[in-house]
Amino acid sequence: MIKIRFIIIPALAIAGIGLSMYTVRKQVPTSPVPPMSIEPPKSPFPKRIAGVGLVEPGSDVISVGSQLPGVVAQVAVLEGQKVAQGDVLFSLDGRQTTADLTEARARLAVEERKLAALKALPRAPSVAMAEATLASTKAQLVDAKGRLDRLVELGPEAAASRNERPRLEYELAAADAAVRRAEADLAEVRQGTWPEDMAVQEAHVEAARSAVKALEVTLERETVRSPISGNVLAVEIDEGEFVSPGSISEFVALGDVGTLHVRVQIDELDAWRFTPECKAVAAPRGGSPARYPLTYLRTVPYVVPKKSLTGESAERIDVRVLQVLYKVDVPEGTRLFPGELLDVFIEIPEGT
Numbered sequence: 001m002i003k004i005r006f007i008i009i010p011a012l013a014i015a016g017i018g019l020s021m022y023t024v025r026k027q028v029p030t031s032p033v034p035p036m037s038i039e040p041p042k043s044p045f046p047k048r049i050a051g052v053g054l055v056e057p058g059s060d061v062i063s064v065g066s067q068l069p070g071v072v073a074q075v076a077v078l079e080g081q082k083v084a085q086g087d088v089l090f091s092l093d094g095r096q097t098t099a100d101l102t103e104a105r106a107r108l109a110v111e112e113r114k115l116a117a118l119k120a121l122p123r124a125p126s127v128a129m130a131e132a133t134l135a136s137t138k139a140q141l142v143d144a145k146g147r148l149d150r151l152v153e154l155g156p157e158a159a160a161s162r163n164e165r166p167r168l169e170y171e172l173a174a175a176d177a178a179v180r181r182a183e184a185d186l187a188e189v190r191q192g193t194w195p196e197d198m199a200v201q202e203a204h205v206e207a208a209r210s211a212v213k214a215l216e217v218t219l220e221r222e223t224v225r226s227p228i229s230g231n232v233l234a235v236e237i238d239e240g241e242f243v244s245p246g247s248i249s250e251f252v253a254l255g256d257v258g259t260l261h262v263r264v265q266i267d268e269l270d271a272w273r274f275t276p277e278c279k280a281v282a283a284p285r286g287g288s289p290a291r292y293p294l295t296y297l298r299t300v301p302y303v304v305p306k307k308s309l310t311g312e313s314a315e316r317i318d319v320r321v322l323q324v325l326y327k328v329d330v331p332e333g334t335r336l337f338p339g340e341l342l343d344v345f346i347e348i349p350e351g352t
């Protein structure tokens with residue numbers, strides 16, 4: 001006969017374990033599953049491709065920077081401001097360039113005056129002086145020739161030293177050379193500036209003028225203007241900040257928001273099912289009931305790594321995507337912002 005303790009003790013142990021489990025379960029608080037605060041958008045198509053769309057201005061986002069390094073002297077725009085093509089966005093400190101330009105213009109004025117002086121040759125006073133010099137040397141030549149002729153006429157009986165005739169012949173030769181030199185000087189004065197000298201001075205003027213133009217261009221480049229008519233999307237600089245060309249940060253972002261585009265990223269696994277004829281609709285996030293029809297523009301024929309991520313835990317981050325560009329029609333009373341993410345649904349035909 002089985003002893004009673006072999007039955008009662010295991011039964012009590014099993015009962016104790018069950019009671020402990022029941023007690024622990026009762027003491028653990030249970031949190032009810034909260035309802036979804038925002039209902040995710042649903043596709044209007046029975047068969048669809050889903051993608052993430054990024055709202056872009058119709059002109060794309062234009063990051064305007066500076067071609068020159070320098071300190072920002074003035075920021076002339078604010079975010080959201082409308083600008084026309086050629087309006088000033090910001091300007092750099094141009095005091096040094098202005099000073100250099102003033103000096104270059106003064107050098108240009110000097111060179112131009114030198115050129116004007118060369119073009120003004122020959123001057124009447126210079127011609128008159130050269131003519132007077134020629135007349136004086138001719139008179140000296142006549143005098144020297146007359147004295148030599150008188151000595152020759154007197155013959156050997158003349159009371160003159162043996163050195164008189166050689167001296168007079170030397171004076172005659174010197175006077176003749178002086179006349180030829182005066183004639184050459186007069187011809188040079190009457191001719192004016194030599195073409196070679198004129199060409200050299202014209203080159204100096206052109207070099208000075210080019211220096212002025214270069215500084216004017218530099219001064220103009222220190223004032224950064226809008227390349228398009230559109231809206232200021234972002235301003236990332238302040239007065240007194242040093243900027244340099246090639247910086248990875250954008251200084252001023254512009255875009256024409258009159259027309260908006262949506263750049264949709266389609267997973268490479270679904271890319272083969274996409275055709276341009278498929279209907280597409282975009283849904284904003286945050287529970288908005290608005291739906292925006294999309295008009296196909298073009299497909300970027302190059303599959304690239306995905307850049308815009310949703311942050312969901314199940315999202316693949318090593319995926320490559322096909323980019324498709326659509327034009328979005330924004331109805332009255334609704335609004336989209338450049339940079340906003342949309343959920344895009346693209347209908348695919350039956351049997352695909």
